[in-house]
Amino acid sequence: MEQDVDKVLIAEEVIQRRLDAMALDIRQDFPGEVIVVIVLLKGAFVFAADLLRRLPRMLEIECLNVASYHGGMESSGQVDFLDRRLPDVKGRKVLVLDDILDTGRTLRAVADRLTAEGATEVKTGVLLAKDKKRAAEVQADYVGFDIGDEFVIGYGLDYQGRYRNLPYVGTLSPDAQ
Template sequence: MEADVEQVLIAEAVIEKRLDAMALEIRHDFPGEVMVVIVLLKGAFVFAADLLRRIPRMLEIECLNVASYHGGTESSGKVDFLDRKLPDIKGRKVLVLDDILDTGRTLRAVVDRLLEEGACEVKTGVLLKKDKELAEQVDADYVGFAIGDEFVVGYGLDYKGRYRNLPYIGTLKKEAI
């Protein structure tokens, strides 16, 4: 698996340090309240678990299964909500965690849907934000790292279900794709 990695872009120790800083920002913006956190599956689960352990307060954690890549290296342009039922968030402030802000379609669709379901406020956090023009007008409130417009794996991000368990963010060799 590691033999398929072309380059390590963000090392594990660098990710850990940035998560500490992101947790401080989030704790500042949600002072003393029970946070409703919605983790977008499957890509954000590693990032979310490590980040949320750094927030020492009562959390309500929900997961939402959405898909837009469908096994490829680029977004399909269509966001599918794979769960039939959304968590009850009426009148609540919500924090949505996603692995990567790429086209903006997934984050925009999720935020819009949560507001339609009655959330009073939705903030968003992403591990990675690609440095490129977005297809949808959306920005993340909390960003771990800005990266170039390249396909990355590791730390929850995958290619065809593989490489999620790499402890760093990296690119794959061409022959691995």
């Protein structure tokens, strides 16, 4: 698996330090409030687990299974909600956590759907935000790292279901594609 990594973009120690800062920002924005945190599966689970351990215990954690990559290296352009039912967010403040802000379609679709379901506020956090023009107008409220427009793996991000367990963010070797 390690031989499939072309280069390490963000080391594990750097990620952990950045999560400390992100948690501080979130705590300041939601002082003492109970919020619903919705983790977008599968990519955000590693990022979310590490971040959420740094936040106060005043959280309700839900998961939402959405897909737009479908195993490929580029977004399909369509966001599919794979769960039949959304978490109950009516009258609640919500924080959505995703692995990467790429085209913007996923975060936009999820935020719009949660707002339609009655959330009073929807904020978003991502580990990575690609520096590129987005298909959907959206900015994350909390961003771990800005990266170039390249395909990345590790720390929850995958290629064809593999590499999620790498403790860092890297690029995939052309030989492994």
